[in-house]
Amino acid sequence: MAAAAALTAGILTTTAFTPPPPSPPAQAQASPPIQQRLNALVTSDGFPAALAAVQDRQGHTRNYTAGVADLTTRAKVPVDGQVRIGSNTKTFTAVVVLQLVGEGKIGLDATVDTYLPDLVRGDGIDGRHITVRQVLQQTSGLPSYTNDDDLEPRYYEPRDLLDRALKHKADFAPGAKWEYSNTNYVVAGLIVQRVTGRPLAAEIDRRIIKKIGLRHTYFPAPGDPTIREPHPKGYAQDAPGAPLSDITDMDPSWAWAAGQLISTNSDLNRFFSALLENGRLLPEAQLKQMRTTVPAGAPFAPNTRYGLGLLSTPLSCGGVYWGHGGSFPGYETRGGATDKGRAANVAVTLQPADPKAMPRVEALVDKALCSAG
Structure with missing residues (x-):
């Protein structure tokens, strides 16, 4: 979502940034290609933290983390930590x-x-x-x-x-x-x-969150600028190489129905997977309407198509995945699910000043979905 610069101007203090060392895999049997790419988002692209959750066709999820949750304390990134999911x-x-x-x-x-x-x-x-x-x-x-x-x-x-x-x-x-x-x-x-x-x-709480058991997803109450559960801090940067500002706490009401929710990567996987199941969240007729798309332009990647609040994005291994993605000051999320039961979501804790960084986040989603069993 737009307006990050306007919303973050003058908020809190800036911190000199050096890329944190990559965290070890969140699980002992983590897939090396996914973890390596997540590490690269931190060491090469300058994201303070990166988190991913990958769900295979059997519904098993692996979580990954890289970087640090807090540039001041160097705290570890919480596994499957909450983030502001913006336009999702x-x-x-x-x-x-x-x-x-x-x-x-x-x-x-x-x-x-x-x-x-x-x-x-x-x-x-x-x-x-x-x-x-x-x-x-x-x-x-x-x-x-x-x-x-x-x-x-x-x-x-x-x-x-x-x-x-x-x-x-x-x-x-x-x-x-x-x-x-x-x-x-x-x-x-x-x-x-x-x-x-x-x-x-x-x-939203009654019809979606409670219905499919999204335990870490909520719509912040009026005037609540915080994130309830363990989370990495979100940062802002005015230009490549500029200091980072901690903008984690922010009243999100300016985004409301377009971007106010807080969630986790695994909850987003569960949501998009449930959405694609006829009758789980929507009757077949309404799901078909939702998946009827038109060509989309900026801010989305080439060949992305927009349905009714749902994006289809081509996969390098064939087919498409369905999701949305979100940008909110301090956080970027990308991901979705396939009709074959795979799902992946990636979150990073900076809206990067370098426009080349986000395509690498999107490439990681593609890699995760194409490699998930």
């Missing part, structure tokens, strides 16, 4: 919307105004002409509120975020093209709340 939250939000579609409470091709009458209005923006499908698929033309330079690390109500977006002109006419916008998922979250009469966080 979009998939959770989309699942709730699609569950409500399956229950006959929301229509994918109904307009936004059906559920939020007169709310989505602006220059070239009209909720009477934007569908729920377009919102979930990022084809609505709604401008992203995260493009504002003055977005600050403080508490925001969802309507505050929408109002920020509506000050800007529409990016394009609904359905004309694809473009990533966090505003789409604020609208989706508001629709969930209007239809259910309950907070989005409560619906």
Whole structure:
């Protein structure tokens, strides 16, 4: 997700950074290629910490760590530690919307105004002409509120975020093209709340987290800037080689339905694996809609396609994997699951200033999924 620079400016203190030594494998029988690549993310790419969880076709998971959890204390990276998962939250939000579609409470091709009458209005923006499908698929033309330079690390109500977006002109006419916008998922979250009469966080917790047993995943309460369980600290960097700033504690409400969740790599594996099982989280009809994709552009890798809050990414060994990935100040997560039962997620504790670093994280996901039994 965008706005890292605006949100991290002036927060906490900077720390001189030298790459920490790689940690030993988290498990005695760790796969050397995965561990070696994770180590390289620390020693060569400068991530303070890197964590991975790889699930094979039998559902067995191996966890890996490299680097240090805290550049000051040099504490060990907690195995399967919690991180802020950023835009992976979009998939959770989309699942709730699609569950409500399956229950006959929301229509994918109904307009936004059906559920939020007169709310989505602006220059070239009209909720009477934007569908729920377009919102979930990022084809609505709604401008992203995260493009504002003055977005600050403080508490925001969802309507505050929408109002920020509506000050800007529409990016394009609904359905004309694809473009990533966090505003789409604020609208989706508001629709969930209007239809259910309950907070989005409560619906995600009831319909997904508790349903499939995600024990380390939660939607932070209003005003809570902390991470509950053992976790590596998250860092920010203004330019390659610049000092790092500890930005672990931050009010995440600016991301809300687009990126507020906290989770672990293994919980993300469990979530994406469960999602691909017909009937586990979604009926077959709604899962098919979710997996109907269009070509995606930045910030995603070439040949990535976007469904309804779900990405398909080609694998070097053939086929694709389904996931989303997330960027949140201090953390990056990449990963997903295949139809053959494999799953992998990787997290690093820095949004790198060097744009060449993240493709190597994504390459590690590919390696893990192609080598998982």
